[in-house]
Amino acid sequence: MWAMIVKEFRQLRRDRRTLAMMIVMPVVLLIVFGYAASFDVSTIPTVAAGPQAATVAGHLGKPFDIVTTAPGEDRAWAQQQLRDGKAAVAVIAGPGPVQVLVDGSQLFTAKAALAALAAGEQKASGPAGLAGQQPQLTVLYNPQLATKDIMIPGLCGVVLVFIGTIITSLGVVRERQSGTLEQLAVMPLHPRDVFLGKVVPYFGVAALDLAIVVGVGVGVFGVPFNGSFAVFGLGAVLFLFVTLGIGVLISSVSENQGQAIQLSVMVMLPQVLLSGLIFPLSSIAVGVRWISYLLPLTYFNEISRGVMLRAEPIGPLWQPFVFLALLGLVVFTLASLRFRSYLAPAGPRRVGRHPAVAGTGAGGEPGEPVGTGLGEVASAGPGPAAGSGS
């Protein structure tokens, strides 16, 4: 048994990544759950419209945070603010009774708002009350406050992360494990062709998966799809662009499928926990929240919930679209660069792909540059950075 224990420790010591994961992961999980995992909403972005907007805004205490007061605007404007995700609650004060609109697509925020309003009513003129007035309460976009209605649009993103990251990373690293990488490297294929050839099938499969998930969500679970398919599709394409790039990036730094899965999980876990899929972004501690804004799923969640539940057009969604595009650009550039070196096991000094003619002709005497124009002469370059010889 002792021999077995020693062997395991030796193997573990060599597998630095697993070792790091065993030590780092508990710390990461603790931080994530400690600082991020919270359903408590302490701030609710609120807009106030109507002639008495300023008065009502003055009466609204915590947790409502007045972001805009617009006495000249009406209910239509207020509703638009909610649709565009600029606020979770809108108060329309006059003419007539006070109306409160709550964005049901932000489930926990909406529940917190309803609880705060109810508590305010009981106290009549408490800090959260509306100066003793009985407001007309309307929950928009998810009137029943159904969990499935907000989870399924988010799950679309999770499915794409799963396909895009895990499956893609496995598909590419398999090439290294099956020993066909070197074969690919010398084939008359451009690295771009190999890269796209690897990614396009997964793109197709992920797109099909997305269609199925949305179809099941709408058809079986009755989740509304109020917005534009085109806007949703564009968001999904951008998001896939990022996740497939991450998959290729992972595979290019992994030696085997086990390592690829480990890394994929490390990339997936924060996406599920920090993207606003489960815990509201506003509940995540600021010290951890910045991570959320580096995660593509955060932006896809905004797009999918915005489009499916609130029928949000592309205009107000420009931010998530731009950030997804930027992330895609960064990730795909890195992935392409890594893929090039991945295809060149000897490092970046691999010989050129195109015939290079050095010298003057069909020479070949010692010391004379050789080259016929028929083929290529790989002349002295810097030596390979790494590799193995027989």
Added chain:
Amino acid sequence: MTGPVTGGQGWWGSQAASVRYGDKLALDQVSFRAEPGRVTAVVGGDGAGRTTLLRCLAGALAPGSGQVRRPDRLRIGYLAAGSGTYPDLSVAENLAFRAAAYRVPPAAARERSGELLARSGLAAARDRLAGQLSGGMRQKLGVIAAMLHRPDLLVLDEPTTGVDPVSRADLWWLIARAAAGGAAVVLATSYLDEAERAASVLALDAGRELAQGTPAEIVAAMPGTLHASDDPPAGEARRRAWRRGGRWRIWDPQGRPDHATGPGTTQVTPDLQDAVTVAILARELTGREAR
């Protein structure tokens, strides 16, 4: 024994090619040429630099210094160490992928792969996954895939290692077929008996050229004489002796006829294996003396 790289068209090979992996010089100023229609065997022990040289020739690696002369990528066929085929694709699918990558028209690819598969005994395995093939069958598939597009230069890294004798014969038929078709074939092998079938041989040791020429030239160039004995020699001669089969080979650099005496000791005519072993031994002894 070193054949100089001299003029002439239509050959591929290296000229003073060197490759360094970190501190280790894996290939040290190696020059050789592979002629069209001929098979060149690259032999040597572990760490000799065979794979490194073949990778340079195939374009998977750039030499640190020196030159490598090779055709365009489309005209190279390469079998890396291992079969280089996809285990989760069938035999036919593997060949179809390779044909498409090398831009062989589908009809021509079907005809050629059908013919090569039939001759090498793989026709019945067309629809089997490459991962389910035996080692020898997989190597044959790898060689067929490498030569499918009728390359000008066919580079094969240990195509016959670990392969049964029948499959080795099939593999050699394929290799000869490629050479007969005009390809310059360069193959690495650990089997010196196999290398004797090649038109020319390049022996490497620790990244350096040890010997080069036709097998007969290499054998003829062996200095001294060789004896076979039932028992190992005593004294200083022990450093110049090695086991081969059930007997001992004793090399005498000076070629003294009465050098090795004893029961059952006879002078033997060296073959390629003896000549290469002597060359390695001579380099080792010279190195020791130099130190």
